[in-house]
Amino acid sequence: MGNTKPFTQESPTRFITFANRKGGCGKTTTVINIAHAMALAGHRVLIVDMDPQAHASLSLGFSPETDRMNVAHVLAKEITMDKAVLNTHLGNIDLIPASRDLTQYEIHHSVKEGQETNLTDTITTARERYDVVIIDPPPTVSLLMISSLVAATEVYIPLQMNFLAMEGLAEMMRLIYLVNATWNPDLRLQGIVPTFFNKNTRLSKGICREIIHNFGKEKMAPAVRTNIKLAEAPGYKQTIFEFDPKSIGADDYRKLARFILNSHESFENHG
Ligand SMILES: Nc1ncnc2c1ncn2[C@@H]1O[C@H](COP(=O)(O)OP(=O)(O)OP(=O)(O)O)[C@@H](O)[C@H]1O
Ligand SMILES: [Mg+2]
Numbered sequence: 136m137g138n139t140k141p142f143t144q145e146s147p148t149r150f151i152t153f154a155n156r157k158g159g160c161g162k163t164t165t166v167i168n169i170a171h172a173m174a175l176a177g178h179r180v181l182i183v184d185m186d187p188q189a190h191a192s193l194s195l196g197f198s199p200e201t202d203r204m205n206v207a208h209v210l211a212k213e214i215t216m217d218k219a220v221l222n223t224h225l226g227n228i229d230l231i232p233a234s235r236d237l238t239q240y241e242i243h244h245s246v247k248e249g250q251e252t253n254l255t256d257t258i259t260t261a262r263e264r265y266d267v268v269i270i271d272p273p274p275t276v277s278l279l280m281i282s283s284l285v286a287a288t289e290v291y292i293p294l295q296m297n298f299l300a301m302e303g304l305a306e307m308m309r310l311i312y313l314v315n316a317t318w319n320p321d322l323r324l325q326g327i328v329p330t331f332f333n334k335n336t337r338l339s340k341g342i343c344r345e346i347i348h349n350f351g352k353e354k355m356a357p358a359v360r361t362n363i364k365l366a367e368a369p370g371y372k373q374t375i376f377e378f379d380p381k382s383i384g385a386d387d388y389r390k391l392a393r394f395i396l397n398s399h400e401s402f403e404n405h406g
Contacts, residue, residue: 148262151269151395152287153328156310157303158274160295161330163190164365165391166271168384171374172392174227178266181220183258184233185283186273187241192232195223196372199234207236210253210282211244216260225374229265231258237279245278251318254286276310284314289325291356291395294346296331296339304346324354325398328391332358357390 153162153169163186170180184191184206189199199205204219209231221230244250254270261268272283284290292307294300304327314322327346333339339358347355359365362384368375375385 146266148265149267149289150258150287151267151289151291151325152272152283153269153291153293154272154280154284154307155292155294155303156274156276156280156306157295157300160274161293161328161359162274163194163271164369165291165293165328165330165359165388166191166269167194167369168365168375168388169392169395170228170267170269171225171376172388173267173396174225175376176392176396178227178396179264180228181231181258181261181265181268182228183231183254183268183270183283183286185237185254185279186233186271187235187237187279188273189233189235190369191271192230192234194369194372194374195225195228195230197221197230197232199232201234201236203232203234205232205234205236207234207240209257210237210240212253212257216257241278250278251281251285254282255319258286276306281310281314281318284311284322285318287319288321289323291326291328292324293328293330293359294342296329296333296336296342298338300342301345324350326354326356326394328356329358331361333361334358357387357394359384359387359391362387 153165170182174180182191192199204214208214209216209219219231223230270283272280311324329343360383362382364379364382365375365384368378371378
């Protein structure tokens with residue numbers, strides 16, 4: 136992370152969501168490892184786990200207990216954000232954990248109007264304490280995913296290199312337009328992240344060409360290659376930078392973090 140520009144005192148907190156309605160495309164892996172890469176570069180990071188599966192919380196060593204204060208209580212506005220924040224073993228990274236309560240929250244609140252901005256309202260105090268807030272939504276188009284997009288200013292789409300990828304991407308674009316038009320005009324698609332990338336396959340290369348054709352080169356984030364170390368690390372409650380910092384998975388996430396951090400300037404210029 137050597138040549139990363141530090142955030143300045145005046146830099147606004149960035150609210151980033153890694154979203155895709157496709158399951159298993161590498162969202163949580165990206166959230167955890169980008170968070171750690173940014174923390175290693177000196178940024179204060181808050182991860183918000185919005186997925187009832189609680190994979191981000193589990194990857195950081197927290198089991199999704201329903202009695203612990205968690206993001207469901209924050210969304211329901213029963214507690215303030217700081218009551219649910221956990222310090223992780225990784226310096227500079229805090230977590231608002233998920234729990235299975237999120238499923239109940241979703242069932243009860245999806246039918247009520249105006250719930251989409253609850254996350255936005257409640258995590259706004261994060262501006263005082265963090266440089267970056269990274270949100271991990273579930274893979275379904277639901278109140279929880281929409282809330283995760285409404286609360287963000289930047290969305291990155293991790294895109295698994297398979298033949299249905301482009302179809303899912305079109306649906307995500309429609310969702311982003313809907314969020315832009317209805318709740319959050321500030322949300323911007325900042326990049327598409329090819330995941331499970333294999334440079335030797337025509338499929339990976341073909342999908343990347345299509346992304347560049349449709350979205351332009353600047354939206355094409357560095358790819359994350361398939362790397363077994365990335366799949367093994369969460370089993371040890373470690374990020375790739377703890378588990379195997381010399382792996383190609385660590386290299387790829389370092390590059391991706393640099394891309395995201397360096398997009399900050401252009402982001403501010405647009406803002
Ligand atoms: N680049 C990679 N190489 C190898 N395995 C990976 C890679 N990225 C993710 N994985 C593994 O693939 C599985 C799915 O990844 P992950 O949980 O990050 O996806 P997700 O999009 O968050 O899934 P969900 O939609 O269920 O939330 C996990 O077992 C993860 O460890
Ligand atoms: Mg996930």
